[in-house]
Amino acid sequence: MLGDRNLRGMVEKALDRLYGDINIKIDRDNSDRIHAFEASRCTRLAYYERKDPLPPDNAARVSILLDHGIRKGFSHVKGEYRADSLILEAEADMVVGDDFAVRFEIVPSLPEVPHPRHMLYLNACLFALNKSEGFLVYMTADGKTVEFDITRNNRMFEEVVRRARVLSTLLKEGKTPIVEPSDLCMTCKYYTRCYAREKIKDQPGDFIAEIFGSGSSSSKKKK
């Protein structure tokens, strides 16, 4: 305690403020305006973030602060794409020359291939900013990098627009999108809303023994 103030509480409040300031700005009340960031990852997660958000846990806050610290020096170029009443927003970290958009992704370890949701997002940036080619740069906290280049792809963009339309419609109707199982689920703060989780109280050995029978062939006594 610092006097009658709780130091930990003060630090957490400061982190919350900072997190609120730097998090991607999404117009939560306008269901016709969908960010490509929302449409390229789990739409159920995007729905919860708008309609019934949970506060981020400490790991998420620190990861976003780190991400922001690395991105801060870039120019951030915003654009939007209109498809009827739907407006799809996207933001590249930088634009090089007339044709190239660049997006950085901060990761714990460098991937062998680009992640589909990162490709969908960068491709949406190409359409929103009217660029023909993009560079996806993965970077670790200790400065290792790997780059992938992608060219504008209509089918990938149609998929993002389709997902954005679904999200927009479900937001208007107040209906939760279906569960989208993916690697994101493992660290998602909405995990328990999507998956029933019951801990098995018995020892794992008992459970295995129940499935395979307690007397395996090797443990049976010969008469």
Ligand code: SF4
């Ligand atoms: S747990 Fe998975 S399906 Fe559920 S909201 Fe999170 S990412 Fe989406």
